[in-house]
Amino acid sequence: QSVLTQPPSASGSPGQRVTISCSGSRSTIGSNTVNWYQHLPGTAPRLLIYTNDQRPSGVPNRFSGSRSGTSASLAISGLQSEDEAYYFCQSWDDSVNGPVFGGGTKVTVL
């Protein structure tokens, strides 16, 4: 069972907007920033969003992140077929001084 809670799946048609939630606690998301990754099995995870809402160079602005209280969310607007992948959130846990992750959400493009 992952420390951060995500829905196991989400879906949308091309062009639609999909939102993925990530729920934590006061010692994780409530006290630290949230990061989001895209992951295709067999490949290296790709950083999409860091420090709640910042995009690394090269990440399309279709991807956006936000954090409020002990929860965070990732939004994918203008959904494209290439967005079909797993997405997982990550924050920090002050109690162990290490990162914690969500269980991952499989996004399917219908």
Next chain:
Amino acid sequence: QVRLVQSGAEVKKPGASVKVSCLVSGYSLTELTMQWVRQAPGKGLEWMGNFDPEDGEPLYAPEFQGRVTMTEDTSTGTAYMELSSLRSDDTAVYYCATAIIVTGTAFDHWSQGALVTVSS
């Protein structure tokens, strides 16, 4: 271009040990805090620990304390993670990851992963 390249897949018997390597190219290992993360089949990512070159000391997640050893060979730019007393539930893909460009708690460079299968 910075790359983290791991050793290949391994198959081990219960009770054995496995040592996974992570070769860093395009950057100096001495300037990185290397994280080790694993993902068991059908489960989320799990942090195992990290190695901070500034103090030369590893920090292990409580769940792995006593079974994991993280080391580095700065002459070759290679980080190592050794897990002992393997059990079937240690079957997972093991990743090394680090932050080079971004600040904060994110990791912007990951390896491709190394599958470790524990089976009798």
